Amino acid sequence: MAFVLVQHLDPNHKSALAGILSKVTPMPVSEVENKVVVEPDHVYIIPPDKFMTLSQGILDLVPREDTARHFMPIDYFLESLAKDQGSNAIGVILSGTAADGSKGLKEIKSFEGITFAQEPQTAKYDSMPLNAIATGSVDFILSPEEIAYELAGIARSSIYGTKIADPRKIFTTSADELKQIFTILRKTSGTNFSEYRELTIQRRTLRRMALHKIEKVGDYVDYLRKNPAEVEALYQDILINVTSFFRDPQAFETLKRLAFPVIMKDRAPDEPVRIWVAGSSTGEEAYSIAIILMEFLGDDAVNTPIQIFATDINEILIDKARAGIYPKNINTDVSFERLRRFFVKVDGGYQISKTIRDMCIFAKHDMVKDPPFSRLDLISCRNAIIYFGPAMQKKLFPVFHYALKQKGFLFLGSSESIGAYANLFNLDDKKYKVYSKKAVPTPLLPEFTASEYVASTIENREKISRSSPGANLKFNVIEEANRIVLGQHAPPGVIINSDLEIIQFRGRTGAFLEPASGTLQWASQPCRCRRDTHREAT
Incomplete structure (x- = not known):
């Protein structure tokens, strides 16, 4: 195990840290010079006024940028450590001010590495440990002595490495x-x-x-x-899914250039823009899309209804996303102008403005198992599909095709693709993975049972909880009762709107009808809908 110490140092003074540490450890201690090959049982210290990265086991130095606002040397190094060492990476955040290192720890954990933060009560300056802990990505919160003990135990473990x-x-x-x-x-x-x-x-x-x-x-x-x-x-x-604001900024600019003009063309003034961010994690992706849409609309934004449904199966992440509070170090990803316009300062960081938060409805939803949203202009599902096996992808892409409007768009991560489903989507931008829906019939969708989570209740529940804070518990009880009755006693059926478009499938409808693009293909028997089941879609 090698040790690399990245500290906030005065750029105008030479560091004495290497000499100090060499007196308390038998391991060789050295200040890094460029292109140093890392060796086990050595201690390496970053020099002043530099960034440092690790690539293929070699430490590289990068000149510090002019502006101190973006000087996050710990994040910079830890992110490179995660990419280079993967599950062998270990990140430790000790006493310090601000939030440097928090993003780096999240990156390490996403690569199956191990993360530590100093117990705040033992730190002279507790901001860095507290911000790291707040990410939810810290495995151990210990005193420095206990961290050393755990590191030694991990190094001796045969499962590690x-x-x-x-x-x-x-x-x-x-x-x-x-x-x-x-x-x-x-x-x-x-x-x-x-x-x-x-x-x-x-x-x-x-x-x-x-x-x-x-x-x-x-x-x-x-x-x-x-x-x-x-x-x-x-x-x-x-x-765990590491995300950030405007991850791959050019991808968002491409979305703004290719998709938004088509989405807004010939749109009725009262017709809402409907977007689904699937696998939304802690919310940065959904809020980023809301921000670029507001920028694109300009003065028209105030008169354009916008609905962004942001879903994930992890309720802890959903709660964080709904709060919309992020650490100060998001200023490395969010421009000063966007911080000024779309965020407000709060203790320890920034919160998304209420205008943007009100556009975004966060809810628990399994994109494969639960019924999809419908009549969507855009689906963003970035850096989630790479974790799905072939069976899940076989279910997912037909769901996306069904959920989109005829001129809808699909936005994937840079390392993802539609694979065998090129018959359902056009590739509009190869580099940034922007696709548009093809005008072809949707393949048979998986059967969504009535006892499973119902996507259409999400919007109603959010409206009720906002209008009356005490009503949420009451609504949950009613929703649960409805779920039980529907799951155990209701026959299969569909919800349609006034244009006879299917909004939602309930129960196992495969024996009666199967979905297609635009029209219904009837199966072995006709399906008759009672008038009292016909309602407008939300």
């Missing part, structure tokens, strides 16, 4: 144990992780094993059964 980097070595004989983990997670969360990308699940399971120094998968299964808190921790680890 080669096995966590190549999980197939330990899971080749443990297929049954992996299935047992899937079963435990499904019973607790309702999510079927067996359809997720198996290698991702294996790596994040082994990361949890490394934290607890558990060597065998079977022993970890037993540990899960005895510790419900660990089941929740594994669930959160599997679902």
